[in-house]
Amino acid sequence: MDLHGGNIYRLYREGKKDILDYSSNINPLGVPELFKNIVTANFNVLEKYPDPEYIDLRKSIANYNNLDINNIFVGNGATEVLFKYMQSLKPKKALIIAPSFAEYTRALESIDCEIVYYKLLPEKNFSLNVEEFTKNIPQCDLVILCNPNNPTGTFLPLETIKRLNNILKVKKIKFFIDEAFIEFIKDWQEMTATNLKDPNIFIMRALTKFFAVPGLRLGYGIYFDEELKPNLDKKTEPWSVNSFADIAGQVMLKDEKYITETEAWIEKEKKWFYEQCNAIHKIKAYKTNTNFILLKLLANTSEEVREKMLEYDILIRDASNFVGLDNQYIRLAIKDRENNTKVIEALNEVVR
Amino acid sequence: MDLHGGNIYRLYREGKKDILDYSSNINPLGVPELFKNIVTANFNVLEKYPDPEYIDLRKSIANYNNLDINNIFVGNGATEVLFKYMQSLKPKKALIIAPSFAEYTRALESIDCEIVYYKLLPEKNFSLNVEEFTKNIPQCDLVILCNPNNPTGTFLPLETIKRLNNILKVKKIKFFIDEAFIEFIKDWQEMTATNLKDPNIFIMRALTKFFAVPGLRLGYGIYFDEELKPNLDKKTEPWSVNSFADIAGQVMLKDEKYITETEAWIEKEKKWFYEQCNAIHKIKAYKTNTNFILLKLLANTSEEVREKMLEYDILIRDASNFVGLDNQYIRLAIKDRENNTKVIEALNEVVR
Numbered sequence: 260m261d262l263h264g265g266n267i268y269r270l271y272r273e274g275k276k277d278i279l280d281y282s283s284n285i286n287p288l289g290v291p292e293l294f295k296n297i298v299t300a301n302f303n304v305l306e307k308y309p310d311p312e313y314i315d316l317r318k319s320i321a322n323y324n325n326l327d328i329n330n331i332f333v334g335n336g337a338t339e340v341l342f343k344y345m346q347s348l349k350p351k352k353a354l355i356i357a358p359s360f361a362e363y364t365r366a367l368e369s370i371d372c373e374i375v376y377y378k379l380l381p382e383k384n385f386s387l388n389v390e391e392f393t394k395n396i397p398q399c400d401l402v403i404l405c406n407p408n409n410p411t412g413t414f415l416p417l418e419t420i421k422r423l424n425n426i427l428k429v430k431k432i433k434f435f436i437d438e439a440f441i442e443f444i445k446d447w448q449e450m451t452a453t454n455l456k457d458p459n460i461f462i463m464r465a466l467t468k469f470f471a472v473p474g475l476r477l478g479y480g481i482y483f484d485e486e487l488k489p490n491l492d493k494k495t496e497p498w499s500v501n502s503f504a505d506i507a508g509q510v511m512l513k514d515e516k517y518i519t520e521t522e523a524w525i526e527k528e529k530k531w532f533y534e535q536c537n538a539i540h541k542i543k544a545y546k547t548n549t550n551f552i553l554l555k556l557l558a559n560t561s562e563e564v565r566e567k568m569l570e571y572d573i574l575i576r577d578a579s580n581f582v583g584l585d586n587q588y589i590r591l592a593i594k595d596r597e598n599n600t601k602v603i604e605a606l607n608e609v610v611r
Numbered sequence: 612m613d614l615h616g617g618n619i620y621r622l623y624r625e626g627k628k629d630i631l632d633y634s635s636n637i638n639p640l641g642v643p644e645l646f647k648n649i650v651t652a653n654f655n656v657l658e659k660y661p662d663p664e665y666i667d668l669r670k671s672i673a674n675y676n677n678l679d680i681n682n683i684f685v686g687n688g689a690t691e692v693l694f695k696y697m698q699s700l701k702p703k704k705a706l707i708i709a710p711s712f713a714e715y716t717r718a719l720e721s722i723d724c725e726i727v728y729y730k731l732l733p734e735k736n737f738s739l740n741v742e743e744f745t746k747n748i749p750q751c752d753l754v755i756l757c758n759p760n761n762p763t764g765t766f767l768p769l770e771t772i773k774r775l776n777n778i779l780k781v782k783k784i785k786f787f788i789d790e791a792f793i794e795f796i797k798d799w800q801e802m803t804a805t806n807l808k809d810p811n812i813f814i815m816r817a818l819t820k821f822f823a824v825p826g827l828r829l830g831y832g833i834y835f836d837e838e839l840k841p842n843l844d845k846k847t848e849p850w851s852v853n854s855f856a857d858i859a860g861q862v863m864l865k866d867e868k869y870i871t872e873t874e875a876w877i878e879k880e881k882k883w884f885y886e887q888c889n890a891i892h893k894i895k896a897y898k899t900n901t902n903f904i905l906l907k908l909l910a911n912t913s914e915e916v917r918e919k920m921l922e923y924d925i926l927i928r929d930a931s932n933f934v935g936l937d938n939q940y941i942r943l944a945i946k947d948r949e950n951n952t953k954v955i956e957a958l959n960e961v962v963r
Contacts, residue, residue, distance in 0.1 A: 268662040283660065290654045299651050302642045305826035308635065310620040335687050335828075338848045362849070369845060474657035474854030476687075493721060496690045497714070501853050502826030 267574060275569070280592075281602055282576040284409070284440070284551040286471040287594035288524065291517045294470075294510050304502045311497050316508045320479050323512040324453055330481055332491055333508070335499040337439055337465035337478030342366045344461055344480060347490035348433060350400035356387065358581035359405045360437060375399065378583040381555065384545055385411035389419055393426045402427055405437040406452070407444060410578050410590040412547030414444060420452050424459055434460045439478075442469040443525050443549040458484035466504075468550065469521065470511045477504035525550055525593070532593045535603045541610045550593045553578065559610050561586045571605035619926060627921070632944075633954055634928040636761075636792070636903040638823040639946035640876065643869045646822075646862050656854045663849050668860045672831050675864040676805055682833055684843055685860070687851040689791055689817035689830030694718045696813055696832060699842035700785060702752035708739065710933035711757045712789060727751065730935040733907065736897055737763040741771055745778045754779055757789040758804070759796060762930050762942040764899030766796060772804050776811055786812045791830075794821040795877050795901040810836035818856075820902065821873065822863045829856035877902055877945070884945045887955045893962045902945045905930065911962050913938045923957035 267280050310316070317331040324331075334340035345366045352373040355363050367374050375397060379385040385408070396402075404423075407414040415423075420436070427434050434457075441447045441464070452462050465478040477500060480491075500508075511517070529547055536544035536554055543555040556564060561577040568575050578588035591602065619632050662668075669683040676682075686692035697718045704725040707715050719726050727749060731737040737760070748754070759766040767775075772788070779786050786809075793799045793816070804814050817830040829852060832843075852860075863869070881899055888896035888906055895907040908916060913929040920927050930940035943954065 266663065267659065268664070268666070272666070280659070285658055290657050295654050298654075302647050302650075305642050305824045306637055307619065307632070308825040311618065312620070314620070314624070335848075335851055335853075338850060342848050365849075472657045473660040473850075474857075476850065476853040496687075496694050497717075498690060498825075498828065499687055501687075501828040501856065503855060504853065505826075 270569075270574065275572075277572060278569075279573045279598055279601065281594070282574045282590075282592070283473070284468055284549075284592045285473060286469055286521055286550070287598070288517065288521055289471050291470060291511055291514050293514050293517065294507055297506060297510050298503055301506065304506065307502070309498045309500060309502050309505050313500060313505065316500065316505045319509040319512055324451075324481065325448075326453060326481065329488075330483060332480040332482060333500050334478045334480070334495075335501075335504075336476040337437075337463050337467065338362060339476075339499060340463050340478045340480045341437075342369065343491055343494050344435065344463070345370050345372070346494045347487060348401065350433070352397075352399040353401040353403060354396065354399045355403045355582070356392075356405070356408075358385070358408075358410060358578075358583040359403070360409050360439075361581070363403050363437075364582075376582050379411065379413075385413050385553075387413075387415060387419075389423050389426070393423065396430070396432070399432060401433045401435060403435045403437070405439075407440045407549040409437075409440065410551065410553050410576070410581055410584075410588075412545055412549055412551060412553055414450075414548035417450050417452065417454060421455055424452075424455065424457060428457075428459050435463070436460060437463045439463065439465045440468055440549040443529075445522070445526060453481050456483050458482075461487075466507060466511060470507070470517070472507060472511075475504050475507055476501065477508055479508075524595070528593050528596065528599065531596070532591075532599050532603075535599070536591070536606075539603070539607055539610060542606070547593075552591050552593060554589050554591065556587050556589065556610065561589050564589055564606075564609055567609040568605055571601075571609075573602055573605055622921075622926065627924075629924055630921075631925045631950055631953065633946070634926045634942075634944070635825070636820055636901075636944045637825060638821055638873055638902065639950070640869065640873055641823050643822060643863055643866050645866050645869065646859055649858060649862050650855055653858065656858065659854070661850050661852060661854050661857050665852060665857065668852065668857045671861040671864055676803075676833065677800075678805060678833065681840075682835060684832040684834065685852050686830045686832070686847075687853075687856075688828040689789070689815050689819065690714060691828075691851060692815050692830045692832040693789075694721065695843055695846050696787065696815070697722050697724070698846045699839060700753065702785070704749075704751040705753040705755060706748065706751045707755045707934070708744075708757070708760075710737070710760075710762060710930075710935040711755070712761050713933070715755050715789075716934075728934050731763065731765075737765050737905075739765075739767060739771075741775050741778075745775065748782070748784070751784060753785045753787060755787045755789070757791075759792045759901040761789075761792065762903065762905050762928070762933055762936075762940075764897055764901055764903060764905055766802075766900035769802050769804065769806060773807055776804075776807065776809060780809075780811050787815070788812060789815045791815065791817045792820055792901040795881075797874070797878060805833050808835050810834075813839075818859060818863060822859070822869070824859060824863075827856050827859055828853065829860055831860075876947070880945050880948065880951065883948070884943075884951050884955075887951070888943070888958075891955070891959055891962060894958070899945075904943050904945060906941050906943065908939050908941065908962065913941050916941055916958075916961055919961040920957055923953075923961075925954055925957055
């Protein structure tokens, strides 16, 4: 399996240590202290099976999103939510708005679904023109959008999502929206597609990025289609969310201190990091709404830059294998100022 | 979802606290201290995605079982291993040797497989007669056996497994063996079906019971059929084992102190508990090879005993919904002497 996110484990096995991982978009504030303290005092939760209905967990997620517990489906990471949704819906043909997260393709392939891509264009800064898109949309069962989009960092406002969804509904096309990165957007509560409460839309979320816990495995789906529930239940294995992830969903989403600090950090840092990248000669940076940034290399290849950055012990994401991109593109995470400065300095040397 | 193991969470929600849970068969020694210490010092593992190939984890499991890393498939609890195996094999018709663990049925239903049951008989102490069984076996693709068997506590020695497998091979029937409880058997290393290294056999294991971590979610499959691997890989979602479970599989399986203490406890306690149960008038106890025991009530119903035991704050497993059993059966976990004594005393009162 050749996976996104750089597979830092292969580097470890090659003897590389102390790698600064800019290929994976994780909040640099790290695992929240409050969560660590609660886990340390509650190891005995592991001695019971998790609640098979995950009532407290789903309540906590519902509160965080101002929704009802019945709108919430939990899974072993966003990945399980994605796979289970696809297995429940069983689309025959799906359209992915690209470039985007590679797991959509894998999930659709696992159910033998035909896949078409609608490619966003670099010359339009990877923005989506709804009118043009919907005019050319082929007959299909499902459209998949990542918003904010990984790897481009673009974001469609709620008004646009609503307009797009209304057109899809007329064409009887379901709408899957991946909002794994939405909490990095200021006032995201007003921008999320959950506000539409539309049965046509399924929204995927995760604690992974914002709360810096990709190793913990907690994702969730938000849905308003009552007919979906029995299908999701049938496809779902019991106890798929582990007890520590169960605790995390009850503790982290209420951790105001961590949330406020993260919001302050990302607002400042995404602006600074974009400006620094753009100031580098021979690089075009795409404006980002979230905690990573897509860069176009004007005089180097992505392989070359990836290799050379490794000499500085920095791992970046060669973005050439995203559908719709090529070996002119790399993606960088945005982290704390100290490390961001190191990365900018190294990049300046490398593309010189 | 009405699940085995008693669903203690419903009792909690009804306001019942401090329940002694004898419905769930978990090692009373609890979460190993060594694991707690390592997790507490390594929360930052959560900040990375797990190794998608789980190399170190699979190596550790392979060492523990004297096998090669390529024989090991890891999953989010034994449940995921079970579901993924069924999705990969896609049997049209399967035979379950019953009474047994209810998840086999759920896993087979999820792939719309026809299910037949071969019922072991109480008058024969739920033992399996291989000759009689194989004489009457219908045409099918797969036989499922739990060994030691949940809930009967019976165990088939390796010689019998080998004989049975040889007959199944001739009939081109695959053999799935659930060994989730095998480590509670003395010298299990000599008794496990892995010794046969036969491509016809798939063995399921878990850390859940022996290491007291049902909340952690780590199971694994052992297989010798090279053709199975690409199918398992295609069905498997990346990062399905969380980072703490990944650590557990590397730490617990080498925790000699915990393993030795557990072996000493179970050898002593299963004998004592069986004798105590059998001494109760109006109960027949079935001899057990593992850390739970099946009891036949000679003068009460299982619902009645379950309700009355709850008045003593003890939750037991009403075993009436196992295929092949009825409301004369209950199952009890075996725990430490202090609690076992309480349970025996309460049971004595209840069935009087």
